[in-house]
Amino acid sequence: MPNSAHPPLDWPDYKSNRLRHPSRPLVPLPTGMDDLTAPVLGEDRVGAFDADLTRQHDGEPIGERIIVTGRVVDGAGRPIRNQLIEIWQANSCGRYIQKNDQHPAPLDPNFTGFGRCLTDDDGGYRFVTIKPGAYPWRNHHNAWRPAHIHFSLFGTAFTHRLITQMYFPGDPLFPLDPIFNSILDPKARERLISKFDLDTTVPEWALGYRFDIVLGGADQTPLED
Amino acid sequence: MATLGQTPSQTIGPFFNFALPFDSGPSVVPDGTLGAIRLAGRVTDGAGEPVPDALIETWQADAAGRFGISAGFGGYGRCPTGEDGEFHFLTVKPGSVAGRAPHIDVIVFARGLLLNLVTRMYFPDEEAANAADPVLMAVDPERRSTLIAHKDGDTLRFDIRLQGEHETVFFDA
Numbered sequence: 198m199p200n201s202a203h204p205p206l207d208w209p210d211y212k213s214n215r216l217r218h219p220s221r222p223l224v225p226l227p228t229g230m231d232d233l234t235a236p237v238l239g240e241d242r243v244g245a246f247d248a249d250l251t252r253q254h255d256g257e258p259i260g261e262r263i264i265v266t267g268r269v270v271d272g273a274g275r276p277i278r279n280q281l282i283e284i285w286q287a288n289s290c291g292r293y294i295q296k297n298d299q300h301p302a303p304l305d306p307n308f309t310g311f312g313r314c315l316t317d318d319d320g321g322y323r324f325v326t327i328k329p330g331a332y333p334w335r336n337h338h339n340a341w342r343p344a345h346i347h348f349s350l351f352g353t354a355f356t357h358r359l360i361t362q363m364y365f366p367g368d369p370l371f372p373l374d375p376i377f378n379s380i381l382d383p384k385a386r387e388r389l390i391s392k393f394d395l396d397t398t399v400p401e402w403a404l405g406y407r408f409d410i411v412l413g414g415a416d417q418t419p420l421e422d
Numbered sequence: 423m424a425t426l427g428q429t430p431s432q433t434i435g436p437f438f439n440f441a442l443p444f445d446s447g448p449s450v451v452p453d454g455t456l457g458a459i460r461l462a463g464r465v466t467d468g469a470g471e472p473v474p475d476a477l478i479e480t481w482q483a484d485a486a487g488r489f490g491i492s493a494g495f496g497g498y499g500r501c502p503t504g505e506d507g508e509f510h511f512l513t514v515k516p517g518s519v520a521g522r523a524p525h526i527d528v529i530v531f532a533r534g535l536l537l538n539l540v541t542r543m544y545f546p547d548e549e550a551a552n553a554a555d556p557v558l559m560a561v562d563p564e565r566r567s568t569l570i571a572h573k574d575g576d577t578l579r580f581d582i583r584l585q586g587e588h589e590t591v592f593f594d595a
């Protein structure tokens with residue numbers, strides 16, 4: 198695999214991977230055969246409160262208010278501009294609003310857990326939300342997912358499409374989580390851990406975390422702007 | 423010029439359905455569009471069981487072979503699978519791009535997949551173009567048929583087998 202940052206296809210520690218991963222190797226796309234374009238999902242998809250997950254209901258959600266911000270760039274460091282970012286997450290108790298979430302933790306009537314925004318001219322984005330809780334997931338005995346926010350991103354080529362998870366620094370569940378540890382390169386794994394950032398933190402209001410995202414392979418030939 | 427380390431992929435997990443699907447997602451073109459075609463397929467696992475928690479996305483050129491520029495045509499589709507593993511799209515057949523066989527780019531996300539899978543759907547009525555297509559030619563001839571949709575009444579069917587016999591060809595893109 199040229200993109201060694203990604204997890205392998207076959208990762209039996211994650212039980213539901215066993216019958217779902219392809220057993221044949223991926224076929225390389227012949228050079229130049231990539232469709233080097235991507236959908237541009239613009240402003241018509243983003244509403245006024247979509248980037249502030251604490252203001253989507255009548256009241257404020259319970260939990261630790263946080264700011265999550267960063268930049269989305271390509272492998273050469275160029276900003277991915279005006280592109281859609283979607284995030285989704287559990288509430289502060291570790292419960293998703295979705296019906297099939299069986300975790301017996303309370304739902305919060307003031308929290309949906311879905312956010313959207315467009316990157317700015319510098320590739321920057323900013324969400325206000327509450328810190329999600331860890332949750333159990335029955336993959337193995339006493340299995341708990343470290344707290345995370347799911348991110349969905351579009352790059353400049355459709356094949357750079359990425360869905361990933363952002364984690365929080367210092368989580369004691371890291372060594373025990375087969376999803377986090379499916380990323381074999383420790384440096385690549387670190388890239389999914391947001392950094393506490395005092396400059397992003399707003400006094401008397403919310404802690405700030407930075408999470409920068411690089412789309413597309415480091416194996417691409419970089420182009421000059 | 424230095425390149426930056428890529429952000430690694432993680433699974434979409436089981437809880438995306440309240441967030442990612444949107445009403446017009448499966449409608450790449452609006453209902454009633456002249457020449458619209460219905461695409462459908464089922465995602466199955468290595469035991470042949472339906473995968474009810476996958477998200478399928480498509481990206482394609484318009485009927486004239488242009489990506490993302492014709493008015494009223496985005497070219498992008500998104501559809502979650504149902505309990506039966508089925509997904510569907512309403513779209514138009516893309517034109518040929520740079521002399522290649524018409525095709526639709528398909529990405530599969532699912533609980534259980536740590537990394538999204540990239541594949542392509544080709545058209546059954548394009549035998550000559552398919553036979554000359556550089557991407558299809560890069561695929562083992564015995565496995566090419568997994569990339570070609572088949573007609574089922576008014577619908578084009580493109581089933582996605584994640585693992586096992588007749589496993590769909592996925593690309594390293």
Ligand SMILES: [Fe+2]
Pocket residue numbers: 287342345347435437
């Ligand atoms: Fe999750």
